Amino acid sequence: MNKTIKQSAWLFVIPVVVLVAFNALIPLMTVVNYSMQETFGDNVFFWEGLTWFEQVLNSERFHDAFIRQITFTGIILLIEVPLGIAIALCMPKKGPWVSVCLVLMALPLLIPWNVVGAMWNIFALPDIGLLGYVINAVGIDYNFTQQPISAWATTILMDVWHWTSLVVLLAYAGLSAIPEAYYQAAKIDGASRWAVFIWIQLPKMKRVLTIAILLRFMDSFMIYTEPFVLTGGGPGNSTTFLSIDLVKLALGQFDLGPAAAMSLIYFFIVLLICWVFYTLMMKNEQQ
């Protein structure tokens, strides 16, 4: 769509800018303040410059948490996106069944995150949880509170349970926007099921899939509540992702300087990845 150039359109945007800036800029400046100073309380600050940043960037603890975070985000994107598309492709197109499917599938999305963690904790406990009990009954030694591998598997399964529906809903919305005529044309051309998927369905879903991947990337990269309630970041530090590590540092140890520096580095990484993604998305759209 060709847009009119109109500077007074800023008036429409001002309320949003004011409200978001209040919430974003003031706290961000607080973080910047803390990140460059040392304080011993009583509002007395000493200039520290970039010491905290160097300390965080060189610490093994941050590297480990970062690697865990990237691995986790990578795994859940690789599972949830293809799985979500596959389920959306299998959904019925019309009829009362559709509403039932949509309502049931959307259910996990609206459960508070701490309840998701608590629910999976109860579900996966080896002695009284259905999942844990069944896995142990089959003969596999499983205890997510003690084995790092079990903890990882449980966390990933929980995230797949929690968020695949978002991909399904978005992909399904993209699919239902494809006119029937496209399929008839493909049928006349004798296109295979796979060809229909690659040349018709996938391109038409591109926009919603971009939204889905971006949302899943951001939310999984910032994940805090669910693994915190499920495993508490353990056993040991095996499921301590970036946010959990940050809260431990800031509120647990009250190391405000390093915590603030870590916050900024963390925020910067998310921004950088999203900026690359956003630029690619916009380029695609203009073509």
Place this chain on the structure above:
Amino acid sequence: MNNSKKPGEISIHRVLVPTIYIVFLLLPIYWLLNMSFKTTNEILGSFALIPLDFTLENYIKIFTDPTWYKGYLNSIIYVVINTVISVSFALPAAYAFSRYRFLGDKHLFFWLLTNRMAPPAVFALPFFQLYAAFDLYDTHIAVALAHCLFNIPLAVWILEGFMSGVPKQLDEMAYVDGYSFPRFFVKIFMPAIASGIGVAAFFCFMYSWVELLLSKTLTSVAAKSIAATMTRTASTAGYELGLLAAAGALTIIPGAIVIYFVRNYIARGFSLGRV
């Protein structure tokens, strides 16, 4: 396309795949319900697929103890305030982004989105100081405003997509017909993007309802959210699994009601946007 050649074979996996997926989704919820009807002794003492010693005690406790049921009320209050603020502030902004070019529009749009990307863990402590400084600590409005940080950008993003799907001729025709801008916006434009407003409201409700970290940081007694009440129980009152399960099961209900109302908007809604 679905029943072109082998109708039987295709319809089987069309029923099977969604069914298996839904069963997988419902299993943990079923287990939560199962636990919520058990007594603590039974939960810790044995493994059973259905409650043998059926009890409503956990639910009765929640509905009679004000610290519990007020948690639900507090959560619903700030979620509704947040949804109303987010959508009504986002509407004009999204209109500007979808219809006009102005100085710095693209940068501004990206800056808004960056706030959706800010990890809440980064902002927890500064938020506490900010809202305490404005004397808003432990109020519903504080949580509602704090959640605007990620909900307004999301609402702008969604609404902008829907508005760009509405042809500009609609605006022009309304001006020709002598509509003033506010009247056009409310009477013609908003009904045209009703499903977009539905989808945006759904997402705002959802993200505000499920968020724990900020709502817990910004409240203590008067506006304490149900999520915070639950974490307190888990940590201090020993290991009352049944009570926790009942409280968790009840948090599913508001979400389920909202999904039921917007179920048609969600499928139709996104397809109207820039899909």
